[in-house]
Amino acid sequence: MKKSSRMSVIHPHAAGVDIGAEFHVVAVPPDADAAPVRTFQRFTGDLHRMSDWLKTCHITTIAMESTGVYWLPAFEIPEAAGFNVILVNARDAKNVPGRKTDVNDAQWLQKLHSFGLLRASFRPEHDISVLRSYLR
Numbered sequence: 001m002k003k004s005s006r007m008s009v010i011h012p013h014a015a016g017v018d019i020g021a022e023f024h025v026v027a028v029p030p031d032a033d034a035a036p037v038r039t040f041q042r043f044t045g046d047l048h049r050m051s052d053w054l055k056t057c058h059i060t061t062i063a064m065e066s067t068g069v070y071w072l073p074a075f076e077i078p079e080a081a082g083f084n085v086i087l088v089n090a091r092d093a094k095n096v097p098g099r100k101t102d103v104n105d106a107q108w109l110q111k112l113h114s115f116g117l118l119r120a121s122f123r124p125e126h127d128i129s130v131l132r133s134y135l136r
Contacts, residue, residue, distance in 0.1 A: 010116030015054055016109025017064035018102045019071045024064075026050060027106035029114065032057040037103050042070060047077040054083065063113035065090045065105075066121060086113070086120035 013032075018025040020042075027037045033056075040050040054062065061084040064071055071087060079085045088109070112118050 018106040019067040025102040027110040
C-alpha cells in the first residue's frame with residue numbers, strides 16, 4: 001500500500017516576510033485574503049499597518065529572514081502586537097534556484113513556515129539586545 005507523501009500543515013495561520021532595504025513583501029495563506037501578497041514600506045506607520053493587515057488575515061505566527069539591520073523594526077512591531085515572530089537564517093530558507101523575486105521569497109517563507117520547516121535563529125532577551133545596541 002502506498003503512503004501519501006503530503007506534508008501536514010503545522011501553522012495554518014502563518015505569514016512570510018521578505019525583508020528589504022526599501023520595502024518588505026508579506027505573504028499570507030492564499031485563502032486568508034483576496035490579495036495574499038502585499039508590500040509595505042519600512043517606516044513605523046507602515047509596519048503598524050502591516051500588523052493590522054496580518055490581524056485581519058487571522059495570522060498568528062510570522063517568519064522573516066534576518067537581512068542586515070532592516071529586520072529589527074519589522075520584527076519588534078508585530079511582536080509587540082502579539083504575533084509569534086521568528087527570525088530565520090537565509091540559508092535555512094534557501095529557495096530553489098531560478099526566478100528569484102521578493103514575492104516568491106515571501107511566499108516560500110510562508111509555505112515553509114506553515115509546514116513547520118523553519119528553525120528560529122537565536123535572539124537574545126530584550127535587555128541583552130538593548131545592551132548590544134549600545135555597544136555597537
